[in-house]
Each structure stands twice: as C-alpha cells, then as structure tokens.
Amino acid sequence: MPGFEIVTHVMAPPERVFDISLDVDVHSASMAGSSEEAVAGVTAGGLRLGDTVTWRARHFGIRWRMTSTISAYERPGYFVDEQVSGPFRRWYHAHRFRRDDHGGTVMSDIVEFAAPLGPLGRVAETLALRHYMPRLIRIRNRYIKQVAETAVAGG
Template identity: 50%
Template sequence: MPLICLETLVPATVEDCFDLSLSVDAHTASMHDSGERIVGGVRSGMMGPGETVSWRAVHFGIPWRMTSRITRYRRPDLFVDEQVAGPFGIWRHAHLFVPDGAGTRMTDVVHFRSPAGLVGDVVDRVFLVRYMTGLLEQRNRWLVAELTGAAGR
C-alpha cells in the first residue's frame, strides 16, 4: 500500500494550522483547480470529530465523488480523515502538527490503495503517488500563504 509522508514548515501557531486544515472552506479554496466542491455533509467552517463531508471533483477529466469522516481528533496536534465512500479501496490521511521554532511542522501521512488489485497497485506506484503528492503540496502552499497573509499577493 502506498505511503506519502510530506512535511511542511509553516510560520504560524499549531492551533492556527490545525484549525485551517480542518476548514472545508479552506479545502475548497485550495483545490480550486480541480473544481472540488461540497455535495454533502459539513458544508462550511471547521469539521469536528465524527463529522463527514462529501466532495465532488474532476481529476484526469473524470468526475469523482468521495466522502470522508474525521475518525481521530486530538486538538491541536492530530486529526485523521478516512474515506467512507469513494474511488479508493483505502484512503487514510493523518494530519500532525508540532511546534517547530517560531512556527509549526505540519506533517501529512497518507496511506491509500486504488481498487482493481494488481492493476491498481501498478497505477498507484507509477502514477498516483506523484499525483497525490502534488495535490498535497499545492494544498500546503495555499495553507502557508493563507496563514502568513501572503494569499492574494
């Protein structure tokens, strides 16, 4: 099963990073290029323990729908979202926040698996790890810009 581990240093407090990362409004704004929009569950603001959100997005020219739930919540240092319905066989995304100097070390740990057995495994290794890492990097750049006031500059 593929594993993505991405660390991002953010010049903001752990609490601010945690809160913005749980905001469905921030997620929608950061994923604007893929046309992500909310189609069910929490529709605005921050998600909380046990809450779900359903997204619709277009990736590779194909519309996708995914519902995830906050399965672990320990403010301000950890939350986990997991797919409960959608395109992946498995999707688990842990978000960790640790003070680091004058800011926060934000770590994304993603375990996922495509459906379709061996074919899905090949697609994961050859293509999806790089694609999903790029999406996470895009989102984290947006979060850093938003948290540092650089958004819109």
C-alpha cells in the first residue's frame, strides 16, 4: 500500500496549527484549485472526534465525493482522518503536531492510501497517485502555514 510523509515547519504554536488544520473552511480554501468543498456532515468550522464531512472535488478532470471521519483526536498532538466512503479502497491520514525549539510547530502528515480496482488501481497508484497525493498535501500545508503564521503576526 503506498504511503508517504510530509513534514512542514510552521512558526505558530501547535494549538493554533492543530485548530487551523481541522477547519473545514481553511481546507476548502487550500484546495480551491480542485474546487474542493464540504457538501454534507460538518460543512463549516472546526472538526472534532467522530465528526464526518463529505467533500466534493474535481481531480484528473473527474468529479469525486469522499466522506471521511475524524477517527482519532488528541489536541494539540494529533488527529486522524479516514475515508468512510469514496474513491479509495483505503485512505488514512494521520496529522501530528509537536512544538519545536523555536516557538513553532513541526507538522507531520502521514498518509496511507490504496486505489480501488485491484491491478488497475495499482497501476494508477504507480503512474499518478504516488506523485499527485503528496503534491496536494504540500499545497494544503503551504496554505495552513500561511494562515497560521499570519494569525500569529497579526495578533
């Protein structure tokens, strides 16, 4: 099963980065390029343990829907979102936050995923998803970093 880890340094406290990372509106704004929006479940504001959200987005020119749940949550250290229904055979995304020695946060995203359709899905993983998925997380994290650091600078 493919997986990857993205580490992002944010000059804001873990509590702020954690809360921003769970904000549906921030997520939607970070994924504007794929027209990602929450259409069911929690559709605005912060997510908590047990919450679900259904996302609608366009990737590879195809309209997708994915419902995920917050399956683990310990503020401000970590949370996990997992697909309940959607395009993947499996989607698991652990978000970890730890204070660094400079007043900021080390944010780690650990993602495991599997495409559906057996051998055809494994081809899609190799040819497209192994590159596409980390790129999406990096885009999202750049936006979270900007929001968190602007909020710190602004007050």
